[in-house]
Amino acid sequence: xxxxxxxxxxxxxxxxxxxxxxxxxxxxxxxxxxxxxxxxxxxxxxxxxxxxxxxxxxxxxxxxxxxxxxxxxxxxxxxxxxxxxxxxxxxxxxxxxxxxxxxxxxxxxxxxxxxxxxxxxxxxxxxxxxxxxxxxxxxxxxxxxxxxxxxxxxxxxxxxxxxxxxxxxxxxxxxxxxxxxxxxxxxxxxxxxxxxxxxxx
Amino acid sequence: xxxxxxxxxxxxxxxxxxxxxxxxxxxxxxxxxxxxxxxxxxxxxxxxxxxxxxxxxxxxxxxxxxxxxxxxxxxxxxxxxxxxxxxxxxxxxxxxxxxxxxxxxxxxxxxxxxxxxxxxxxxxxxxxxxxxxxxxxxxxxxxxxxxxxxxxxxxxxxxxxxxxxxxxxxxxxxxxxxxxxxxxxxxxxxxxxxxxxxxxxxxxxxxxxxxxxxxxxxxxxxxxxxxxxxxxxxxxxxxxxxxxxxxxxxx
Numbered sequence: 001x002x003x004x005x006x007x008x009x010x011x012x013x014x015x016x017x018x019x020x021x022x023x024x025x026x027x028x029x030x031x032x033x034x035x036x037x038x039x040x041x042x043x044x045x046x047x048x049x050x051x052x053x054x055x056x057x058x059x060x061x062x063x064x065x066x067x068x069x070x071x072x073x074x075x076x077x078x079x080x081x082x083x084x085x086x087x088x089x090x091x092x093x094x095x096x097x098x099x100x101x102x103x104x105x106x107x108x109x110x111x112x113x114x115x116x117x118x119x120x121x122x123x124x125x126x127x128x129x130x131x132x133x134x135x136x137x138x139x140x141x142x143x144x145x146x147x148x149x150x151x152x153x154x155x156x157x158x159x160x161x162x163x164x165x166x167x168x169x170x171x172x173x174x175x176x177x178x179x180x181x182x183x184x185x186x187x188x189x190x191x192x193x194x195x196x197x198x199x200x201x
Numbered sequence: 202x203x204x205x206x207x208x209x210x211x212x213x214x215x216x217x218x219x220x221x222x223x224x225x226x227x228x229x230x231x232x233x234x235x236x237x238x239x240x241x242x243x244x245x246x247x248x249x250x251x252x253x254x255x256x257x258x259x260x261x262x263x264x265x266x267x268x269x270x271x272x273x274x275x276x277x278x279x280x281x282x283x284x285x286x287x288x289x290x291x292x293x294x295x296x297x298x299x300x301x302x303x304x305x306x307x308x309x310x311x312x313x314x315x316x317x318x319x320x321x322x323x324x325x326x327x328x329x330x331x332x333x334x335x336x337x338x339x340x341x342x343x344x345x346x347x348x349x350x351x352x353x354x355x356x357x358x359x360x361x362x363x364x365x366x367x368x369x370x371x372x373x374x375x376x377x378x379x380x381x382x383x384x385x386x387x388x389x390x391x392x393x394x395x396x397x398x399x400x401x402x403x404x405x406x407x408x409x410x411x412x413x414x415x416x417x418x419x420x421x422x423x424x425x426x427x428x429x430x431x432x433x434x435x436x437x438x439x440x441x442x443x444x445x446x447x448x449x450x451x452x
Binding site for chain 2: 013014048188
């Protein structure tokens with residue numbers, strides 16, 4: 001079963017709809033008591049870094065998630081979900097993220113922010129998740145902050161470019177996968193990626 | 202590289218897709234779920250639904266349509282028309298929309314944009330502006346173009362951005378349904394005065410005009426209705442034309 005984490009700030013339902021479409025068994029996880037039976041987790045996200053980080057803490061999900069990741073169990077962070085893997089974000093200075101990836105989320109320079117639309121992800125050669133997608137490796141992005149990693153040791157990275165900034169839009173470390181784009185809104189390319197993640201990890 | 206988006210727009214009334222000129226003389230253009238699915242399969246980058254009737258009953262039907270569409274279509278959905286409160290927005294988003302478009306309700310109560318941005322985030326708030334030429338500029342109209350306001354389009358767009366809109370859907374009422382081409386001057390003026398994406402709407406008739414909206418008007422996305430509904434052009438024709446002109450599009 002895939003547990004989709006509900007922390008009140010996510011685009012939970014669109015992720016659930018995509019999993020249902022793929023006929024993947026999934027359920028909603030609201031607190032530490034709901035993890036029974038979950039083999040994989042998805043941390044979705046749309047919203048504000050500060051509000052989301054505080055909500056994870058309030059629901060006592062933060063320490064649970066850190067332990068899950070330390071145990072190298074599969075987890076997928078989407079958009080803000082990926083940014084929550086970091087220590088901090090310029091969106092909410094002073095608020096701590098999960099800190100399982102070392103780095104921060106930074107605000108894009110102009111002219112136009114947020115980035116809204118379809119962009120490409122340049123894959124590292126070690127990323128079987130996206131290999132063979134060819135021309136269809138366009139994904140839907142919707143964000144104002146981008147990932148800046150302090151240390152990339154042991155992390156496989158897919159890169160995107162916006163407003164002159166080249167940034168990691170896909171990161172994979174052990175069984176942790178984070179994507180800055182929305183696979184659940186990226187048409188068949190996104191569904192294929194979700195399906196591969198479900199089967200691979 | 203970020204691509205230019207091609208967005209089919211389904212104007213809806215009572216659960217059917219309709220099309221008229223300048224929001225009048227509505228004709229039936231088809232079933233929304235079927236049409237949305239076809240456009241998705243043809244490569245639509247997003248899909249927009251606008252409820253042109255915007256009555257309470259029409260809104261309920263819209264929710265059911267969105268609910269159905271969101272189960273089979275996995276690109277972003279924008280829904281607008283008759284959304285007057287945070288609760289209206291919440292219901293539409295919960296039924297499967299990714300963004301809400303506000304027009305009349307934002308004119309009547311600009312605070313609604315601010316409140317919406319606080320609750321749902323700017324990324325899901327689209328300010329829809331129906332612009333009409335007046336003198337050397339443009340004024341904002343409301344109620345589907347039926348009512349003129351004294352708001353200037355440029356300053357309204359800037360105010361909208363400040364209040365929390367994440368995108369502007371810019372419709373030229375003078376060009377809507379005429380196929381005479383987008384109002385490029387309007388697009389340029391709004392585009393250079395805001396820092397959020399602008400979606401061009403109203404007036405598309407040929408591939409060349411669509412190309413001009415992007416290359417000369419600076420549009421970040423193009424919204425199309427009757428041209429697609431009546432199969433005068435297809436999404437793939439538009440994308441291959443844009444690609445030939447050096448515009449990045451998703452293939």
